[in-house]
Amino acid sequence: DTAVSQTPKYLVTQMGNDKSIKCEQNLGHDTMYWYKQDSKKFLKIMFSYNNKELIINETVPNRFSPKSPDKAHLNLHINSLELGDSAVYFCASSQGQGKGKTQYFGPGTRLLVL
Amino acid sequence: GQNIDQPTEMTATEGAIVQINCTYQTSGFNGLFWYQQHAGEAPTFLSYNVLDGLEEKGRFSSFLSRSKGYSYLLLKELQMKDSASYLCADDSWGKLQFGAGTQVVVTP
Numbered sequence: 760d761t762a763v764s765q766t767p768k769y770l771v772t773q774m775g776n777d778k779s780i781k782c783e784q785n786l787g788h789d790t791m792y793w794y795k796q797d798s799k800k801f802l803k804i805m806f807s808y809n810n811k812e813l814i815i816n817e818t819v820p821n822r823f824s825p826k827s828p829d830k831a832h833l834n835l836h837i838n839s840l841e842l843g844d845s846a847v848y849f850c851a852s853s854q855g856q857g858k859g860k861t862q863y864f865g866p867g868t869r870l871l872v873l
Numbered sequence: 874g875q876n877i878d879q880p881t882e883m884t885a886t887e888g889a890i891v892q893i894n895c896t897y898q899t900s901g902f903n904g905l906f907w908y909q910q911h912a913g914e915a916p917t918f919l920s921y922n923v924l925d926g927l928e929e930k931g932r933f934s935s936f937l938s939r940s941k942g943y944s945y946l947l948l949k950e951l952q953m954k955d956s957a958s959y960l961c962a963d964d965s966w967g968k969l970q971f972g973a974g975t976q977v978v979v980t981p
Contacts, residue, residue, distance in 0.1 A: 763915075799973060800958065800973050800974050801971065801972075801973050802916065802960065802962075802971040803971070804968050804969065804970075807968070815967075815968055849915060849916070856967065857967045858903045858904065858964060858967065859903065859904050859921060859923060859964060861906070861918050861921060862918075862969065863918065864915035864916050864917070865915060866914065866915050867913075867914075867915055
C-alpha cells in the first residue's frame with residue numbers, strides 16, 4: 760500500500776524519559792512534516808523537511824529534534840518528556856513545498872506522558 | 874489556528890445538506906484546504922481552492938471568496954459515514970494553518 764506510516768501508534772511513558780517516533784512514506788514525495796494535535800484538536804506544524812533539509816522550524820522547545828536520514832523518512836526524538844507533550848503527533852508528506860501542495864497524513868502517534 | 878475561525882459543531886440528519894463556514898486572515902493567503910478527520914484517524918484531503926467560486930466534487934463542494942476571507946464546505950445527501958471533523962486550513966506563507974475543526978454529527 761502506498762502511504763505514510765508511523766510507529767508506534769501508541770506511546771505511554773513517564774515524565775523525564777526520552778522517546779522517538781518514526782515516520783516513513785512510500786509516495787515518492789520530497790517533503791515531510793511533523794504536526795502536533797492537542798486536546799483542543801488544533802493541528803499545528805512543528806517541522807518540515809525538503810530533501811532532508813530543514814525548511815520549517817516553528818517555535819518548538821529544543822527538546823524536540825527531528826532527523827531525516829533520507830527523503831522517505833522523518834523521525835522525531837523528544838528528550839525529557841513533559842506532561843504537556845501529551846498529544847497526537849502526525850507525520851505528513853507532500854510532493855514539493857510551499858503553495859498549494861497537498862499534504863498526506865500518517866495515522867498518528869498517540870503520546871501520553873504520565 | 875487563531876487566524877482560522879470555524880464553528881465547533883454542527884448536527885444534521887441523514888440525507889440533509891450541511892454548510893460549514895470558515896473565515897481566515899487574508900494576509901499572505903494562497904489558497905484554502907479542507908480536510909476530513911474521522912475520530913482517531915488521520916486527516917484526509919478533500920479539496921483545495923485558489924480561485925473564487927464553487928468547486929464541486931460529488932456530494933462535497935467547496936467555495937472560496939478571496940476578497941471576503943471566507944470559504945465554505947457543502948456536504949450534500951449526508952450519510953452516517955460523514956460524521957467526522959472537518960478542518961479548514963489556510964495555505965499562507967508556505968505552510969498550512971489549521972482551524973480547530975467542525976465536528977459534524979449525522980443522525981438517523
